[in-house]
Amino acid sequence: xxxxxxxxFAIAITLLVLDLxxxxxxxxxxxxxxxxxxxxxxxxxxxxxxxxxxMNHHTILSHVTRxxxxxxxxxxxxxxxxxxxxxxxxxxxxxLHGGSGGxxxxxxxxxxxxxxxxxxxxxxxxxxxxxxxxxAALPPRTLRQSIPRFTLGGAVYAAGTVVAAVGFxxxxxxIFGLLAVYYLFEHLPSPDSDTPFG
Amino acid sequence: xxxxxxxxFAIAITLLVLDLxxxxxxxxxxxxxxxxxxxxxxxxxxxxxxxxxxMNHHTILSHVTRxxxxxxxxxxxxxxxxxxxxxxxxxxxxxLHGGSGGxxxxxxxxxxxxxxxxxxxxxxxxxxxxxxxxxAALPPRTLRQSIPRFTLGGAVYAAGTVVAAVGFxxxxxxIFGLLAVYYLFEHLPSPDSDTPFG
Amino acid sequence: xxxxxxxxFAIAITLLVLDLxxxxxxxxxxxxxxxxxxxxxxxxxxxxxxxxxxMNHHTILSHVTRxxxxxxxxxxxxxxxxxxxxxxxxxxxxxLHGGSGGxxxxxxxxxxxxxxxxxxxxxxxxxxxxxxxxxAALPPRTLRQSIPRFTLGGAVYAAGTVVAAVGFxxxxxxIFGLLAVYYLFEHLPSPDSDTPFG
Amino acid sequence: xxxxxxxxFAIAITLLVLDLxxxxxxxxxxxxxxxxxxxxxxxxxxxxxxxxxxMNHHTILSHVTRxxxxxxxxxxxxxxxxxxxxxxxxxxxxxLHGGSGGxxxxxxxxxxxxxxxxxxxxxxxxxxxxxxxxxAALPPRTLRQSIPRFTLGGAVYAAGTVVAAVGFxxxxxxIFGLLAVYYLFEHLPSPDSDTPFG
Numbered sequence: 001x002x003x004x005x006x007x008x009f010a011i012a013i014t015l016l017v018l019d020l021x022x023x024x025x026x027x028x029x030x031x032x033x034x035x036x037x038x039x040x041x042x043x044x045x046x047x048x049x050x051x052x053x054x055m056n057h058h059t060i061l062s063h064v065t066r067x068x069x070x071x072x073x074x075x076x077x078x079x080x081x082x083x084x085x086x087x088x089x090x091x092x093x094x095x096l097h098g099g100s101g102g103x104x105x106x107x108x109x110x111x112x113x114x115x116x117x118x119x120x121x122x123x124x125x126x127x128x129x130x131x132x133x134x135x136a137a138l139p140p141r142t143l144r145q146s147i148p149r150f151t152l153g154g155a156v157y158a159a160g161t162v163v164a165a166v167g168f169x170x171x172x173x174x175i176f177g178l179l180a181v182y183y184l185f186e187h188l189p190s191p192d193s194d195t196p197f198g
Numbered sequence: 199x200x201x202x203x204x205x206x207f208a209i210a211i212t213l214l215v216l217d218l219x220x221x222x223x224x225x226x227x228x229x230x231x232x233x234x235x236x237x238x239x240x241x242x243x244x245x246x247x248x249x250x251x252x253m254n255h256h257t258i259l260s261h262v263t264r265x266x267x268x269x270x271x272x273x274x275x276x277x278x279x280x281x282x283x284x285x286x287x288x289x290x291x292x293x294l295h296g297g298s299g300g301x302x303x304x305x306x307x308x309x310x311x312x313x314x315x316x317x318x319x320x321x322x323x324x325x326x327x328x329x330x331x332x333x334a335a336l337p338p339r340t341l342r343q344s345i346p347r348f349t350l351g352g353a354v355y356a357a358g359t360v361v362a363a364v365g366f367x368x369x370x371x372x373i374f375g376l377l378a379v380y381y382l383f384e385h386l387p388s389p390d391s392d393t394p395f396g
Numbered sequence: 397x398x399x400x401x402x403x404x405f406a407i408a409i410t411l412l413v414l415d416l417x418x419x420x421x422x423x424x425x426x427x428x429x430x431x432x433x434x435x436x437x438x439x440x441x442x443x444x445x446x447x448x449x450x451m452n453h454h455t456i457l458s459h460v461t462r463x464x465x466x467x468x469x470x471x472x473x474x475x476x477x478x479x480x481x482x483x484x485x486x487x488x489x490x491x492l493h494g495g496s497g498g499x500x501x502x503x504x505x506x507x508x509x510x511x512x513x514x515x516x517x518x519x520x521x522x523x524x525x526x527x528x529x530x531x532a533a534l535p536p537r538t539l540r541q542s543i544p545r546f547t548l549g550g551a552v553y554a555a556g557t558v559v560a561a562v563g564f565x566x567x568x569x570x571i572f573g574l575l576a577v578y579y580l581f582e583h584l585p586s587p588d589s590d591t592p593f594g
Numbered sequence: 595x596x597x598x599x600x601x602x603f604a605i606a607i608t609l610l611v612l613d614l615x616x617x618x619x620x621x622x623x624x625x626x627x628x629x630x631x632x633x634x635x636x637x638x639x640x641x642x643x644x645x646x647x648x649m650n651h652h653t654i655l656s657h658v659t660r661x662x663x664x665x666x667x668x669x670x671x672x673x674x675x676x677x678x679x680x681x682x683x684x685x686x687x688x689x690l691h692g693g694s695g696g697x698x699x700x701x702x703x704x705x706x707x708x709x710x711x712x713x714x715x716x717x718x719x720x721x722x723x724x725x726x727x728x729x730a731a732l733p734p735r736t737l738r739q740s741i742p743r744f745t746l747g748g749a750v751y752a753a754g755t756v757v758a759a760v761g762f763x764x765x766x767x768x769i770f771g772l773l774a775v776y777y778l779f780e781h782l783p784s785p786d787s788d789t790p791f792g
Contacts, residue, residue, distance in 0.1 A: 003201070003204055003597070004204050004207065004208055004252060006597055006598050006601065007204065007205055007208030007209070007601055008208045008211065008212055009598065010598055010601030010602045010605060011208060011209055011212040011213075011407075011601070011605055012212055012215070013602065013673075013677065014602055014605040014606055014609065014677050015212065015213075015215065015216075015605075015609075016677065017606070017609065017677050017678055017679075017680050017681055018216075018609075018612075020678060020680075020681035021681070021684070022685065027689070027693055027694065027695045028685060028688075028689045028694075028695035028698045028699050029694070029695070029698060030698055033698060033702065043678070044674070047670075047674050047677070048670070048674075051670040051673075051674075052670075054598065055663075055666055069253075072253055073382055076245075076246070076249040076250075076382070079211075079249075080242070080245050080246075080249075083211065083212050083214065083215050083245070084215055084218060084241070085215075086215050086218075087215055087218035087219070090219070091220065091226060094226075095225070095226045099225055100225065100226075100227070101225045101226035101227070104226045104227060104228055104231060105226050108231065184667055184670070201399070201402055202402050202405065202406055202450060205402065205403055205406030205407070206406045206409065206410055209406060209407055209410040209411075209605075210410055210413070213410065213411075213413065213414075216414075267451075270451055271580055274443075274444070274447040274448075274580070277409075277447075278440070278443045278444075278447075281409065281410050281412065281413050281443070282413055282416060282439070283413075284413050284416075285413055285416035285417070288417070289418065289424060292424075293423070293424045297423055298423065298424075298425070299423045299424035299425070302424045302425060302426055302429060303424050306429065399597070399600055400600050400603065400604055400648060403600065403601055403604030403605070404604045404607065404608055407604060407605055407608040407609075408608055408611070411608065411609075411611065411612075414612075465649075468649055469778055472641075472642070472645040472646075472778070475607075475645075476638070476641045476642075476645075479607065479608050479610065479611050479641070480611055480614060480637070481611075482611050482614075483611055483614035483615070486615070487616065487622060490622075491621070491622045495621055496621065496622075496623070497621045497622035497623070500622045500623060500624055500627060501622050504627065
């Protein structure tokens with residue numbers, strides 16, 4: 001399961017490059033290249049986001065020693081969200097240049113992120129509540145202690161989505177990027193720590 | 199062989215995102231986004247379908263300890279069908295909005311699924327009938343017991359294809375989706391159980 | 397090296413699906429779908445070709461237990477040819493419908509195949525002539541015995557290319573397909589057999 | 595981490611084929627095929643570049659036996675550059691045919707390469723300066739000895755970028771290609787040697 005998931009993460013993160021393009025690049029000029037900045041910005045935010053999700057996914061699975069059908073299904077639903085990330089990334093890259101499309105695109109991005117957060121929370125809750133079944137050595141209080149973490153992450157994604165919805169799509173995207181950076185630099189104390197979502 | 203197959207499944211499932219697009223997304227509006235629902239629906243159905251196929255492929259290969267050329271060839275033909283799934287998925291996504299294209303696209307989807315079902319049946323029949331050759335510990339009656347299963351799956355795909363052919367493409371696609379969900383939630387009793395196809 | 401090569405083969409084979417498309421598929425009809433047959437035909441030929449190449453690549457590397465820089469470089473050059481296969485595949489699919497483009501596209505396909513054959517021959521010759529260096533247990537006469545095989549394969553690819561060049565592109569492509577099928581069904585006597593190229 | 599990185603390298607190198615295309619290839623002619631030479635040239639340069647980067651990345655990681663969060667983050671930033679390579683490759687391929695676009699595209703290519711060189715240097719410096727932390731058996735003077743190497747590589751990429759900027763994009767690209775070839779044929783003395791960057 002981990003090899004398959006790793007492969008899916010690796011491909012999803014690499015497909016982001018397909019969005020790195022300059023429209024009508026036949027006679028390239030510097031201003032054309034600079035004008036395409038939303039593509040680069042969306043690439044960086046999504047790349048860091050998928051990268052940190054991969055790390056946390058790895059951390060969660062490092063607790064698991066026995067994989068059953070329910071875990072495979074939850075994991076598949078989670079991957080269905082991760083694989084979709086290039087879609088709102090393209091929407092954002094093509095609509096961040098002012099106009100009414102920016103908020104619509106960024107809210108879509110936020111909703112996908114909220115769905116993925118829910119998937120990570122579901123995966124983590126399943127592992128903690130079925131610790132003996134999946135072969136994890138986790139005390140029951142781990143779940144209670146980790147609740148603030150995934151409440152915070154989901155809340156920040158929701159906040160960024162609201163900021164985008166009321167007309168500030170770039171600010172919303174910056175919030176999503178900062179959330180990725182926040183998790184990127186978080187130093188986990190040990191391999192058996194609890195990091196429920198990205 | 200399993201690493202190569204896993205890689206192919208992981209890439210095929212991730213390439214589905216390339217079909218998640220909104221035509222003419224320059225000035226995105228909410229109605230435009232909602233109007234593209236066939237793309238999202240086809241993505242979910244194909245994602246779950248490939249995901250469950252990967253799980254069942256894994257289960258079949260878990261019986262195999264020695265890989266010869268015939269098994270590699272059958273597996274390659276099966277993968278040729280799985281890799282093709284994004285093609286009918288795109289056809290369906292672009293033609294589900296009423297019009298005469300819907301039935302044609304969905305029947306194509308169904309025919310690809312029937313071919314893949316035949317590939318899974320062939321792989322499973324080969325493993326069971328050459329159990330000692332591939333190093334599987336399966337009693338001969340396993341094949342007879344599993345015949346109802348792959349007759350059922352192939353029949354449901356055929357039924358969905360007929361439903362689409364007579365003018366109800368959306369209903370056909372829903373049948374394909376339910377078939378994936380049915381297999382998704384099936385709890386296999388043990389790693390050495392018999393699940394012949396997706 | 398083998399994991400990286402396997403990944404490259406798996407991705408190259410899966411990217412072939414990007415060529416499976418029906419031009420202007422908005423209002424799909426059956427005749428439109430059938431008219432796109434060169435796309436399906438090219439897909440099948442290239443899929444089988446890459447698949448059999450992967451198998452033979454695997455067989456060659458199974459002799460190798462120590463990997464040095466020269467082997468990595470030869471392997472990289474070989475992969476550069478394999479990864480390019482979707483390019484002539486698309487050319488063939490878009491030009492097989494009569495017209496002057498068919499021979500040009502199919503000759504390009506053949507030239508890529510001849511280059512890959514040379515790469516496989518180079519890889520195999522290196523392994524056999526540096527057997528002790530790469531940790532392979534191969535007697536020196538293995539090379540002499542395998543020369544007919546890679547002379548044959550290269551000659552058949554050259555023959556198909558000539559057939560396409562003189563105005564029969566479809567016949568040339570069928571020759572390439574038959575060559576893949578020939579290698580597909582070849583039963584290798586043992587894991588330490590000599591199959592120099594695809 | 596290595597499996598994930600290997601996957602990302604394998605996908606990035608394979609996606610280069612998407613740039614191998616002949617514009618308006620419906621009625622293919624030989625002159626059309628030859629006219630698209632910048633696409634083939636850019637493909638070869640980028641393929642060799644990513645391939646050699648993968649080899650050196652492998653060499654660096656072969657020193658590491660314990661992976662912590664900082665190393666994961668540095669590696670992720672490095673991969674963000676490697677994954678982006680198909681983007682400037684496409685720009686170069688579409689603008690090398692004379693005109694003002696060539697220098698702009700090739701300078702962009704060079705800047706991405708300089709950023710990746712910095713990433714490799716950062717990864718290598720981190721490994722050497724935190725040798726005990728990551729479980730590497732490297733004497734402190736290894737860093738001092740390897741400084742000339744990564745100063746040279748970065749300097750050659752900068753020189754090629756300058757050559758392109760002053761109006762010779764093709765010459766710049768040839769310099770980038772020669773740099774890849776130079777590293778390609780470098781014979782590393784042993785698996786625990788020091789090759790800091792690509």
